[in-house]
Amino acid sequence: MLFSENFKIALRALRANKMRSVLTILGIVIGVATVVALLSIGKGASASITDQIENGGSNLLTISPGKIQVGLPSLGQSRQTSRMYYSDYQTLERLLATDVSAVVPVYQASYMVKFGDESFTANISGVVAEHKDIRSFTMAGGRFITDGDNKSGALTAVLGDQIARDLFGSLYPVGKTISINGVKFQVVGVLEAKGSSLGSPDELIFIPIETGYKKLFGDSAAYNGKKTVNSILVSVLDSDKTDEISARAEFILRRSHNIATADESDFNVLSQSDTLETLNTVTQTLTIFLGAIAGISLLVGGIGIMNIMLVSVTERTKEIGLRKAVGATRNQILTQFLIETITLSLLGGILGILLGVGIASAFSVSGLIASVITADSIMLAFTFSLIIGVFFGIYPAFRAANLHPMVALRYE
Amino acid sequence: MIETSGLTKVYQMGGDKVHALDGASFTVNKGEMLAIMGPSGSGKSTLMSIIGCLDAPSGGTYVLDGVSVENLDESSLAEIRGRKIGFVFQQFNLLARTSALENVMLPLTYAGVSGSERQERAMKALERVGLGQRTHHAPNELSGGQQQRVAIARALVNEPAILLADEPTGALDSKTSVEIMSLFQSLHRENGQSVILVTHDAYVARHTERIIKLSDGRIVSDQPNPNPIQAGAAREE
Numbered sequence: 001m002l003f004s005e006n007f008k009i010a011l012r013a014l015r016a017n018k019m020r021s022v023l024t025i026l027g028i029v030i031g032v033a034t035v036v037a038l039l040s041i042g043k044g045a046s047a048s049i050t051d052q053i054e055n056g057g058s059n060l061l062t063i064s065p066g067k068i069q070v071g072l073p074s075l076g077q078s079r080q081t082s083r084m085y086y087s088d089y090q091t092l093e094r095l096l097a098t099d100v101s102a103v104v105p106v107y108q109a110s111y112m113v114k115f116g117d118e119s120f121t122a123n124i125s126g127v128v129a130e131h132k133d134i135r136s137f138t139m140a141g142g143r144f145i146t147d148g149d150n151k152s153g154a155l156t157a158v159l160g161d162q163i164a165r166d167l168f169g170s171l172y173p174v175g176k177t178i179s180i181n182g183v184k185f186q187v188v189g190v191l192e193a194k195g196s197s198l199g200s201p202d203e204l205i206f207i208p209i210e211t212g213y214k215k216l217f218g219d220s221a222a223y224n225g226k227k228t229v230n231s232i233l234v235s236v237l238d239s240d241k242t243d244e245i246s247a248r249a250e251f252i253l254r255r256s257h258n259i260a261t262a263d264e265s266d267f268n269v270l271s272q273s274d275t276l277e278t279l280n281t282v283t284q285t286l287t288i289f290l291g292a293i294a295g296i297s298l299l300v301g302g303i304g305i306m307n308i309m310l311v312s313v314t315e316r317t318k319e320i321g322l323r324k325a326v327g328a329t330r331n332q333i334l335t336q337f338l339i340e341t342i343t344l345s346l347l348g349g350i351l352g353i354l355l356g357v358g359i360a361s362a363f364s365v366s367g368l369i370a371s372v373i374t375a376d377s378i379m380l381a382f383t384f385s386l387i388i389g390v391f392f393g394i395y396p397a398f399r400a401a402n403l404h405p406m407v408a409l410r411y412e
Numbered sequence: 413m414i415e416t417s418g419l420t421k422v423y424q425m426g427g428d429k430v431h432a433l434d435g436a437s438f439t440v441n442k443g444e445m446l447a448i449m450g451p452s453g454s455g456k457s458t459l460m461s462i463i464g465c466l467d468a469p470s471g472g473t474y475v476l477d478g479v480s481v482e483n484l485d486e487s488s489l490a491e492i493r494g495r496k497i498g499f500v501f502q503q504f505n506l507l508a509r510t511s512a513l514e515n516v517m518l519p520l521t522y523a524g525v526s527g528s529e530r531q532e533r534a535m536k537a538l539e540r541v542g543l544g545q546r547t548h549h550a551p552n553e554l555s556g557g558q559q560q561r562v563a564i565a566r567a568l569v570n571e572p573a574i575l576l577a578d579e580p581t582g583a584l585d586s587k588t589s590v591e592i593m594s595l596f597q598s599l600h601r602e603n604g605q606s607v608i609l610v611t612h613d614a615y616v617a618r619h620t621e622r623i624i625k626l627s628d629g630r631i632v633s634d635q636p637n638p639n640p641i642q643a644g645a646a647r648e649e
Binding site for chain 1: 457461491495507509518519566570
C-alpha cells in the first residue's frame with residue numbers, strides 16, 4: 001500500500017465532510033498563523049530596534065536626571081526632584097575631553113509653534129552644533145545649528161521632517177520665519193526623515209541652546225540661578241570603552257553633585273546597549289506570552305482533530321471492517337488513519353502559514369513593523385503541525401486498527 | 413479444501429460462557445457449492461467468521477487450502493483473507509463515493525498488486541458480473557442488484573479459493589435475488605468457483621448442491637441436495 005494511495009483515501013474522506021474538515025483544522029490554522037506572524041513580526045521588531053540603536057550610535061551615552069527606577073515609581077515620589085545643570089555639561093566636557101568625540105547638552109521643552117494659519121504645540125530642543133554628528137542626522141536642506149548661532153544667540157531653527165510637513169505642507173521651509181511662543185525664528189535647515197526610530201528627530205524643532213536660555217526657556221530653565229539641562233549626550237571615541245567612560249562620567253557627576261558614597265545617584269547614565277537590552281527583554285516577554293497563546297491554540301486545535309478523528313473512526317467502523325475483510329492488515333489501517341490525521345493537520349499548517357505570512361505582510365505594508373518572514377519560522381510551523389498530526393492521530397488510528405474485523409463488520 | 417475438525421467458539425458474556433460453536437467438523441471440496449443454514453443464534457455467523465478467517469476458533473482445527481489457520485496471528489489472517497477468501501455481505505459494504513472499479517480494486521491494493529494490473533483485473537471481474545459498462549458509477553448511482561454485483565466482483569477479483577456469501581439476497585427484492593443467485597450458480601458451474609452461502613432462508617439454500625444445517629452450535633444435518641433450483645432457468649433457456 002503506497003503512501004499516495006493512503007493520501008488519496010484521506011483526501012476523499014476529508015472531502016466527504018468538507019465543512020467538518022474545515023472547522024476541524026481551524027484551530028491549527030489559527031495556531032500556526034499566530035506562530036508564523038509572531039515570529040516574523042518579532043524578528044522584524046528586534047531587527048529594527050537593533051538597527052535603530054546602531055543608527056543612533058552604539059557609543060552614545062545618555063545622562064539624564066532621576067534615579068534608575070526598578071519597577072513602578074512609588075506614589076508621592078516625584079521624579080522631578082533631581083536636576084542636572086549646564087555646569088555638569090561643562091565639567092564633563094572638560095574632564096572627559098580626551099576620550100570622547102563630543103559631549104553635548106540638551107534642553108527640551110514644548111511651546112506653541114506658528115506659521116501662517118498653522119499652529120500647534122511642538123517639542124523644542126536647545127542643542128549645540130555637535131548634536132548633528134552625535135545623532136547622525138542628515139540634512140534634507142539648509143544647514144544645522146552652528147557654533148556661531150550659539151555664540152551670537154541667533155534666532156535660527158532647524159525642523160524635523162514631520163514638523164516641516166505639518167507647518168509648511170509643500171512649501172520649502174528654509175528661509176521662512178516661524179514663531180515659537182511668540183518669538184520669531186528663521187528656519188535655516190530641515191532634517192531628513194528618520195522614521196519611527198528611537199528618539200527620532202522627525203517631530204522636533206532644534207534651536208541653539210544659548211538662544212533658548214536667553215530668549216525662550218526663561219525661568220523654567222533655571223534653578224537656584226543655575227541653568228538646567230534635560231540630558232547630556234556623550235559620544236565615546238572607542239566603543240569598547242563605553243562602559244569605562246560611563247563609569248567615569250558617573251563618578252565625575254557624583255562628585256560635583258556631592259553625593260555620599262552610600263547614596264544613590266540623582267541621575268542615570270544609559271548606554272544604547274542598555275536601551276537595547278531593555279527593549280529586547282520587553283520584546284522577548286511579549287513573544288513568549290503570545291507564543292504561549294499560540295501554543296494553547298495549537299493544543300486545542302490538536303485535541304479538536306483527535307476528537308473528530310475518533311468520531312470518524314466510529315462512523316466508519318463498517319468501512320474498517322470491510323477493509324480488514326478484504327485483506328487490510330492492522331498496520332495498513334493504522335497508516336491509513338494516521339495519514340488522514342496528518343493530512344488534516346498539515347492542511348491546517350499550510351493554510352496557517354499562508355495566513356501568518358499574510359498577517360506579517362499586512363504589518364509590513366501598514367508600516368507598523370517591517371516583519372521579517374524567515375524560512376526558519378515556516379519550517380517550524382510546518383514541523384509543528386506535522387507533530388500535532390502524529391501525536392493526536394496515533395490514538396484514533398490505534399482505535400481503528402484494533403477493531404475486530406467481525407465486530408466491525410456487524411457494527412450498526 | 414476446507415477441513416475442519418471439532419471447531420469450537422466460546423464467548424464470555426458477563427459471567428457466563430456461551431458456546432456459539434460447539435464442535436463443528438466438516439469438509440468442503442474444491443468447486444463445491446453449498447449452503448450453511450440455521451436460524452439466528454444457531455452459530456452460523458460464528459462459523460462463517462471462522463471459515464472466513466475473520467475470527468479465530470477457541471478450539472479445534474481448520475485447514476484452508478492446505479494452510480493450518482487456527483493458530484495464525486492477525487496479520488497472517490488478514491493476508492489469507494485477502495488472498496483466499498472473497499466475501500459477499502447482505503448490505504454489500506461498498507465504499508461510498510468510490511467508483512465501482514475502485515471498490516473492486518480494493519482487495520488488490522491491499523495485496524500489493526501494481527496499478528495497471530489492478531485496473532485490468534478489476535475490469536475483468538466487473539465484466540464477469542455483467543457490469544462492464546458501469547465501472548465509474550459510485551454505489552449511490554447503482555441499484556441494489558448492481559451494487560451486489562459490484563460486491564461479488566470485488567470478492568472474485570483475487571481469484572479466491574472460496575466465495576463466502578452471508579445472506580447475499582437478504583437486502584434484495586425477489587426478482588433481483590434470482591439474478592444474484594443465478595450469478596452465483598453460473599460462477600460455480602462455468603468457473604468452478606467454490607461457493608459457500610450462509611443463510612437462514614431454505615429457498616435460497618436449495619439453490620446449492622449440499623446443505624449443512626446448524627442448531628445450537630452443532631451441525632445437525634449435512635446432506636447433498638441432488639436437484640438444486642436453477643435460478644432464472646426459465647428465462648435463461
